Amino acid sequence: MTEPAAPLPAGDEAELPVKPASNKERMAIERVAMPEQPGEVRAHNFGEVNQGLTYQLAMLEAERCIQCPKPFCVDGCPVRVDIPRFIKFLRDGEIAQAAESLLSDNALPCVTGRVCPQETQCEQVCIRVKKGNPVAIGYLERYVADWAQANLDQLPKAHPVQTGKKVGIVGSGPAGLTAAGELVKAGHDVTVFEAFHAPGGVLIYGIPEFRLPKDIVQAEVDRLVSEGVKLELDAIIGRTYTIPELRDEFDALFLAVGAGLPVFMNVPGENYKGVYSANEYLTRVNLMGAWSPDSQTPILHGQRVVVVGGGNVAMDSVRTARRLGAEEATIVYRRSAVELPARAEEVHHAKDEGVIFEYLVAPVEVLADENRWVTGLRCVRMELGEPDASGRRRPTVIPGSDFTIDCDLVVVAIGTKANPLLTGSAPELKVNEWGYLITDDYGMTSLPGVFAGGDIVRGAATVILAMGDGKRSAAAINSWLNGAWPPPPETNAKKPEKEAAVAAG
């Protein structure tokens, strides 16, 4: 575990620089760098990579925001955090107010401050990009959020008027928790159902400790519980309870169960010992704590690990493999570096940690020894052709380019699909051809009063897009419960076009 960012100047820190007097002076301040564990050190531990800004760095960075009257950054944020407002409080030394402001917009700021792709959202549209580097909004968000988590007693406690309306939320991942936080603030009686024995969804089972410490997630959940959110763990909707039962029990439902089902490569040898889905690999390590030798849950420690895929989950898997002792950890991706869907920061971190990247390579067969233990991955080389439906250039096989990567573990991280467990138990819920729930402009499914968001609606996406769904759906549910239906235009839950474009990118 890493120490949280120092909320106040440590005794040995130098005095703050002189306050800039003008925007010209602000523009002259260079963007601060995030302190991080050195690559060769962190490749062998599960401690957090990014260490968080110090007080001085945070104050310096806060001065870089020029407080645009019409801030683009807010439009770039799927949950519409009033970014200039919390930064202004911070730089004025009013950190409690900064925290209060941030928390009123974002139910999980410690999480988003760590895992959001700010570079394609708020920071991408920061006005300062025109003349250099954007304000490090993500770093500042994390700084303020970590302070809030350590100083909850300094924040005012809300006492919303209770409405007596009951809302059931299925899934305690980012979409579900965000909706829970919003709805409990509105005075509703909120219960969150979670299939696993611990809350957090992908924040707990998927994203590794070194990117998002599990104590941080638990503290965010604890805060929501202290605000009145009820949690029911080990409850699998579609098995333990059915949707019709929940509809009888609750005035509204929000379904946020995630995508969940792993996609495999569909190549020979995929069921040999030593082939994991990324879901299984990461769940064993993260949720079940198999990274610790004390864990009762086993994990295969590969010496030479190949991870198939180029998204954030692939980066999480390959970096985990390095930390579990792999001498060689390789990403196999069928397109080129340009098309890598993973966050730039994750790719950069992976490279620093010694991860090998094999671009324009696709697996065709898993090889094994006589005891059916994996010994290699037979691959072919690809070249990029014309753009396909996703706008990316379609990879095609170069004939006769077969080669083998020797390895003892293969992790498949090529995506997920809809889990039919919940939808299969409620046939009246309309799904599209891929099994994802169909919702209207307000996030409501084909069942009145039953809303849905996150990956089970949009397919595998990011934490922050799921949180955006949670926030918009919460507003729509609020209108539904208050009889103000359809909701007034500003709570329209339809995806903003800009955000949709970001998601596709």
Next chain:
Amino acid sequence: MHPIVEREQLSPNVVRLVVEAPRIAKVRRPGQFVIVRKGPGGERIPLTIADNDPEAGTITLMIQAIGRSTTELTNMQVGEAIQDVAGPLGSETHLLKAGHAVCVGGGVGTAVLLPIVRALSDAGVHVTSVIGGRSKEWVILEKELTALGDVVTCTDDGSYGRHGFVTEALKDLLDAGGVDAVYAIGPVPMMRAVSNLTQPYGVATTVSLNAIMVDGTGMCGGCRVTIDGETKYACVDGPEFDAHKVNFQELADRLTTYRSFEQQALDKLGACATTEVKS
């Protein structure tokens, strides 16, 4: 928390626990299972629900001590509580509606078989249970099964009942004719032997596959099994499948994935290594 209200030692390494789980007791169907986690740091273990009492709000679990986690569970006493019991998971058994069913159980598989025998018997199906163990002390649930139909008991060493494997007793029943369905649950070699035996007779045969799993909801894909050349998940598509379509070789092999880890964990626990019951 799920308090243990009853505990019984069925054989040297099989324990029967009655556990409070009111919701699951109300909705479970035969063939379904739960995922159990003893407490913080514990493994998630899939266990078939052997019985339920909706009134009392309890379910019955039969646990065979194989590795560290199952050994710790079998050592739990009345008054202690299991932290997590999630379910019911899996699909329910496709039950024969009428006629004669032979239910074959090996070792702790007999416990998994019990709810199926009960459901068949309740539906008016004539059930013959064929159960086995290495020797007398490894035979479990004979009394319970006798209350529900005919029972043929076999022991490998002849110390009790018929001398020999369950498959030999099953062959006699098949030869006698009139068997409409076979349900077989036990170690993989036993299920494979039953499947090979029934195939030429053309008797529909169902097996329950104890694949390694983490979540039990289809999320990890660890429990993938090959059925008729297609990948299926034991946790959601099963755990029961048409025996004649199962790739038993692959299942047996995948079950050995963590063998060395399991042995180390057991050594750490300081328990005597218990051997799997072979029928």
